[in-house]
Amino acid sequence: MPRKQIHLAAHFPGVNNTTVWSDPASGSHIDFSSFQHFAEAAERAKFDFLFLAEGLRLREQNGLIYDLDVMGRPDTFTVVAALAAVTDRLGLAGTINSTFNEPYEVARQFASLDHLSAGRAAWNVVTSWDAFTGENFRRGGFLPQEKRYSRAKEFLAATFELFDSWQGDEIVADKETGEFWRPAGDFAIRTDQFDLSGRFPVPRSPQGRPVILQAGDSDEGREFAASGADAIFTRHGTLEAGQAFYADVKGRLASYGRDPEDLKILPAATFVLGDTDAEAQEKARHIRYQQVSPATAIKFLEQLWNRDLSDHDPDGPLPTVDPVVGENTIARGRASVRMHRDPIATANEWRALAEAKHLSTREVIIEVTGRQNFIGTPGRIAELLDEFVQADASDGFVLVPHVTPGGLDEFADTVVPLLQERGAFRTEYTGSTLREHLGLKPAPTTSGKDFSSH
Amino acid sequence: MTLHLAVALEGTGWHPASWREPEARPTALFDAGYWTGLVRQAERGLLDLVTVEDTFGIQSTRPSEPDERTDQVRGRLDALLIAARVAPLTSHIGLVPTAIATHTEPFHFSKAIATLDYASRGRAGVRVRVSARPDEFALVGRRVPGTRAELFGEAADWIEVIRRLWDSWEDDAEIRDAATGRFVDRDKLHYIDFSGPQFSVRGPSITPRPPQGQPLVAALAHREVAYELVGSSCDLGFVTPAETADIARIRGEIPGSPLVFGDVVVFLAESAAEAEDRKGRMDSRLGRALVSDASIFVGTPAGLADLVQEWHAAGLDGVRLRPGSVDHDLPQVTRGLVPELQRRGAFRTAYEADTLRGLLGLPLPANRYAAV
Numbered sequence: 001m002p003r004k005q006i007h008l009a010a011h012f013p014g015v016n017n018t019t020v021w022s023d024p025a026s027g028s029h030i031d032f033s034s035f036q037h038f039a040e041a042a043e044r045a046k047f048d049f050l051f052l053a054e055g056l057r058l059r060e061q062n063g064l065i066y067d068l069d070v071m072g073r074p075d076t077f078t079v080v081a082a083l084a085a086v087t088d089r090l091g092l093a094g095t096i097n098s099t100f101n102e103p104y105e106v107a108r109q110f111a112s113l114d115h116l117s118a119g120r121a122a123w124n125v126v127t128s129w130d131a132f133t134g135e136n137f138r139r140g141g142f143l144p145q146e147k148r149y150s151r152a153k154e155f156l157a158a159t160f161e162l163f164d165s166w167q168g169d170e171i172v173a174d175k176e177t178g179e180f181w182r183p184a185g186d187f188a189i190r191t192d193q194f195d196l197s198g199r200f201p202v203p204r205s206p207q208g209r210p211v212i213l214q215a216g217d218s219d220e221g222r223e224f225a226a227s228g229a230d231a232i233f234t235r236h237g238t239l240e241a242g243q244a245f246y247a248d249v250k251g252r253l254a255s256y257g258r259d260p261e262d263l264k265i266l267p268a269a270t271f272v273l274g275d276t277d278a279e280a281q282e283k284a285r286h287i288r289y290q291q292v293s294p295a296t297a298i299k300f301l302e303q304l305w306n307r308d309l310s311d312h313d314p315d316g317p318l319p320t321v322d323p324v325v326g327e328n329t330i331a332r333g334r335a336s337v338r339m340h341r342d343p344i345a346t347a348n349e350w351r352a353l354a355e356a357k358h359l360s361t362r363e364v365i366i367e368v369t370g371r372q373n374f375i376g377t378p379g380r381i382a383e384l385l386d387e388f389v390q391a392d393a394s395d396g397f398v399l400v401p402h403v404t405p406g407g408l409d410e411f412a413d414t415v416v417p418l419l420q421e422r423g424a425f426r427t428e429y430t431g432s433t434l435r436e437h438l439g440l441k442p443a444p445t446t447s448g449k450d451f452s453s454h
Numbered sequence: 455m456t457l458h459l460a461v462a463l464e465g466t467g468w469h470p471a472s473w474r475e476p477e478a479r480p481t482a483l484f485d486a487g488y489w490t491g492l493v494r495q496a497e498r499g500l501l502d503l504v505t506v507e508d509t510f511g512i513q514s515t516r517p518s519e520p521d522e523r524t525d526q527v528r529g530r531l532d533a534l535l536i537a538a539r540v541a542p543l544t545s546h547i548g549l550v551p552t553a554i555a556t557h558t559e560p561f562h563f564s565k566a567i568a569t570l571d572y573a574s575r576g577r578a579g580v581r582v583r584v585s586a587r588p589d590e591f592a593l594v595g596r597r598v599p600g601t602r603a604e605l606f607g608e609a610a611d612w613i614e615v616i617r618r619l620w621d622s623w624e625d626d627a628e629i630r631d632a633a634t635g636r637f638v639d640r641d642k643l644h645y646i647d648f649s650g651p652q653f654s655v656r657g658p659s660i661t662p663r664p665p666q667g668q669p670l671v672a673a674l675a676h677r678e679v680a681y682e683l684v685g686s687s688c689d690l691g692f693v694t695p696a697e698t699a700d701i702a703r704i705r706g707e708i709p710g711s712p713l714v715f716g717d718v719v720v721f722l723a724e725s726a727a728e729a730e731d732r733k734g735r736m737d738s739r740l741g742r743a744l745v746s747d748a749s750i751f752v753g754t755p756a757g758l759a760d761l762v763q764e765w766h767a768a769g770l771d772g773v774r775l776r777p778g779s780v781d782h783d784l785p786q787v788t789r790g791l792v793p794e795l796q797r798r799g800a801f802r803t804a805y806e807a808d809t810l811r812g813l814l815g816l817p818l819p820a821n822r823y824a825a826v
Contacts, residue, residue, distance in 0.1 A: 022632050030662055032573040065640040072662045078569035081538035104593045112532035116486045116539045135656035136561045173480040178525045198593040199520040201512035203529045295635035
């Protein structure tokens with residue numbers, strides 16, 4: 001039996017608290033040349049796709065614009081379309097929000113992108129609901145809890161109906177007879193959230209539909225992905241947690257008439273390379289201190305404590321007062337604060353950790369805010385990644401470098417050849433579309449049989 | 455006064471039967487290479503800019519619903535994405551996609567045009583269009599529009615928002631100050647706090663101020679409400695004089711001092727008779743003579759050069775050419791009209807600036823939010 005193949009994606013390190021901007025190698029995260037550099041490294045290494053995140057309002061804390069992390073990013077569709085001009089095979093995945101956009105417009109943009117990239121478009125579907133971000137948009141943004149996933153589902157189903165409103169054989173363009181096309185594209189969508197009708201203007205694109213990506217560790221998110229996504233992002237860092245997640249999600253596919261290979265599981269992975277494992281460990285430690293500056297440590301602390309701690313000493317012990325329980329008012333619109341479900345219990349865990357290991361506030365934050373997943377020599381990392389995939393803890397990884405734009409170069413040049421030697425990763429692209437890179441079946445041409453019927 | 459030339463790209467050309475011409479490539483309309491090739495052709499002719507046409511819905515000959523015609527081009531790609539796809543493969547020509555202000559988010563478009571400006575290193579613009587078609591409202595589930603004045607008022611608000619958002623980051627907002635751990639100076643980021651009848655936008659943008667500061671904003675205008683929009687909100691207006699004598703009147707009706715280009719549909723050939731034959735063949739396939747909102751020129755590149763110079767002398771800053779059949783008439787422009795104008799000393803012989811504003815002689819604008 002041939003070895004299970006690893007799928008690799010590269011997350012452009014922009015607005016992200018793991019991105020280190022103080023490093024001398026850190027360049028612009030806005031200039032197109034940075035995106036081009038990053039995309040070219042990923043394509044040289046035969047990656048499946050490049051991934052861009054999105055956030056539609058500058059983050060704030062204590063009512064002030066958050067100024068400690070990299071901030072600012074280009075428009076997703078625009079930069080991805082431009083990247084299609086400087087790459088040939090690399091998949092191009094953009095995060096696009098289903099709350100602050102219209103299904104018609106998003107479908108038109110993704111179908112256009114798929115044509116303009118010759119079948120390399122992917123859509124990471126995200127949903128937000130905060131009125132904070134909504135202040136930048138016509139629609140506002142608030143959605144009651146029970147409507148969030150239903151809007152996302154209705155939105156995605158609506159776009160599928162639009163993609164499928166052309167079958168691909170309508171354009172005849174017979175100059176002799178004068179027949180350009182056979183009319184297509186008519187749609188009428190009436191759901192709880194949408195009432196749309198008309199004619200979709202973009203002929204069926206090379207992939208039919210963009211590859212659908214979905215992030216989600218919650219039960220609802222897993223179910224949503226199982227019902228219609230092509231790949232799911234997760235955060236599971238350990239082999240055991242990965243295997244449990246993998247088995248759970250793959251097990252949900254049959255009830256939607258889907259096969260296990262129809263949904264790829266791709267955890268995010270950070271990495272630090274060194275000539276020896278000890279050197280890599282030392283570099284990793286240094287990077288953690290770069291990622292969590294004294295000022296950043298206080299901001300993280302405030303996100304859990306939900307109160308102003310600007311006078312707190314980052315090199316001193318954790319605060320003795322307890323977190324403010326209830327609605328998080330200190331960091332509105334931040335996804336990270338939603339992880340803190342029981343702030344007092346978490347605070348007590350942190351205190352116990354500080355006491356056991358004699359840690360300062362900053363050191364605690366460094367401990368608890370995600371250390372790097374893979375640390376070691378290129379050989380060691382290749383071995384770990386391959387083990388992870390062969391043991392069905394994932395189908396591959398979304399790599400998250402910490403430096404823009406060169407953060408992928410070393411991995412591409414040292415780890416990828418070792419994965420190729422192991423027979424676990426392609427040495428050349430064998431297909432031309434992203435769907436082919438990921439080993440996915442062609443997209444259905446009729447809505448209703450899949451996602452939208454659930 | 456420098457003469458400027460633009461080309462408007464629309465499908466296989468502006469004649470509805472152009473797709474049947476021998477040179478036309480109707481099946482390539484949905485490929486990136488088609489658009490890249492056309493814009494590079496225009497760039498070889500040293501043109502100032504291309505506009506990429508767009509409509510929110512599909513093309514139709516009916517005023518309020520899709521038609522059932524099968525003998526014309528139907529279907530199109532998003533103009534902004536075409537411009538973005540072309541940007542890295544061109545180096546001097548301005549890229550001006552169409553945006554439909556009526557149905558789109560100014561926040562999204564502001565960052566999109568800013569990003570096009572980054573990807574093209576300062577060559578981006580946007581041509582703003584209003585939609586009054588009921589079938590286009592239905593595409594996004596909106597009720598039928600209000601008055602023409604309301605639609606244009608909304609477009610003016612839309613432009614105001616995208617412009618404020620472009621300025622919402624001062625050029626030196628990114629400081630990377632290791633000593634304090636601050637990546638930006640938040641005092642140089644600005645809420646725009648726009649509030650209007652159709653939308654309110656808080657800001658700041660998520661995208662830093664683009665290379666040109668303010669990318670070019672343009673609109674096509676046929677009469678007073680639109681002239682008002684051009685004069686009060688745009689850097690460039692496209693107008694449609696039927697004859698040279700109209701130009702002074704039109705300029706007089708546009709307030710302020712934006713650049714103004716005249717639109718003309720062109721059918722060109724080595725001889726006037728051949729050009730007439732070409733247009734006649736397309737007209738017979740259409741079943742009638744072409745009707746256009748803009749003036750139609752049929753003749754030789756030298757004849758067109760006369761018209762261009764006449765319009766320029768009458769007070770227009772430039773001309774936007776709409777090729778009747780793009781794969782024939784665009785090369786006629788770049789290999790015929792442009793050399794002719796150069797021979798007459800009336801058009802540039804090399805690009806003299808790296809940005810679109812630079813080509814058009816517009817200064818780098820001050821940031822409205824920057825402390826004086």
